[in-house]
Amino acid sequence: MNVLSTVKLTHAIKEQLANHFPIITFFHDLKIDEAEQLIPRADIILTYGEDLVEDHIKAATNLKWVMVASAGIEKLPFDILKERKILVTNAKGVHGIPMAEYCLAMMLQVSRQAKALIENEKQHNWDRSVKMNELYGKTVYILGTGAIGSATAKLSKAFGMNVVGMNRDGRSVEHFDTTYKKEDILLPVKDADFIISVLPSTSATKSLVNETFLNTMKSEAVFINIGRGDVVVEEHLITALENNKLKHAVLDVFEEEPLGKKHKFWDMENVTITPHLSGITDLYLPRAIDIFIRNFNHYLDGKLTDMDNNINLVQRY
Template identity: 50%
Template structure:
């Protein structure tokens, strides 16, 4: 069985995989340009997903399974994959710890005025008039109640927060006090001190948040987006910030990445910009490969219960 990887895998993980599965042939490549010469012989492909095209899928006549070593699969050529009946799994869930820590740390820096304090420190300025806020007993609304949203909710409970959620099903999830369906989002907005978006990229989540919705939130509300940039128009965020409908926006994802140097977000005092790194962790590859190995054993054993098997008709 030929297992091809177009994702960079560290040498220690390569060695371990080869030793653990001696009956399989692993072909590790630096990128898809190198991997394409082997794709016609590959039964399994490991990739970050953005390097796959319909043309490459057409060449992969032996391919049975694609393991996407990330959570997002929105860049995959779904039609070509579906036509060849190729199974897709991903690494959904491995981001929950770093992304939840990111969310809490960013909200704390806004509440405790970290930007201003660091500027004062650089200027040797002793100023005790900086206005501090607390997160304790506030209300957080999380759009997306999967593994990441649930971990954010768990940490929010340490601050005694009321935690609301929005999901497709509206079904109860641990650590959430209340969950509503997506169509009922506006019912909860007037109570939300913090809105955290961890929405994936699907047809249902594009332009999910609007300026009119920001107007329904309290004036002290903070909006944090670490899901997908297309969940909200950047013009809507900018307008809400400038007109005082939002107190602050924390943005890790954008409609265009990298964010252009001349983008107005960079200059807005009440916007925090980070370069799509909320999910970065030194344990990323290890956790992704743990999911791959569990599924690989299922595949070898002829099983059917795979971790994170995707429904590509939904795009997630």
């Protein structure tokens, strides 16, 4: 059995895989376009999901399973995968801790005026008039109550925040004080001090954060997006920020990436930009590989239904 990995793995992880699966042949550290001769031999492809196109799947005549070492799968060639009945799993769950920490860091950054403090330090300016706010007692509204949303809710509760969530059906979720269904998405907006979107890119989530949503926010509120860029109508967000409909936006994801050098966001003082790295830490890849190893054991035992994060190729999540 052959595993083709286009994910760049550390030497320690390669040894870990070899020790767990000594009779499996692994082809490591190959870009997909450099692996033309190996693709037809691959039974399994380990990928971040952004490099595979339909022609690769057609050429992979032995392919039975694609493991995506991230949560995002929207760029996969779903039609051919569905036609071929290829098993697809992802690394959903690995982002919970790092992305929750990112959200808390960014809420603190805005509340404690980190940008102003750093600028004062650069200017050797001893200014004690910088206004500081606490997270304690504030309300955070989290769009999406899955692994990332729940981890963010848990950390937010540790800071004494009121935590409100939104999911498809309004079901109760641990660490959330209240949850709303998608149809009622606007109800908590006006009372939220922070709104965090962890939503994936689907037909149901595109453009959810639009003019109506943003105009419902209170002027001192902060919006954070760590989900997918197309959940937000960027033109509407720019207008809302320019008209002080909200205080600040922290954006890790965008409609088009990388963000163009001339994009208006770069020069807006009330915007914090990070280059889609909220979930990337030193422990990210080891967590993803742990999921792969567990799933591979189930796969070899023929227990496909026991594998974690099986993707529905029709619903695409």
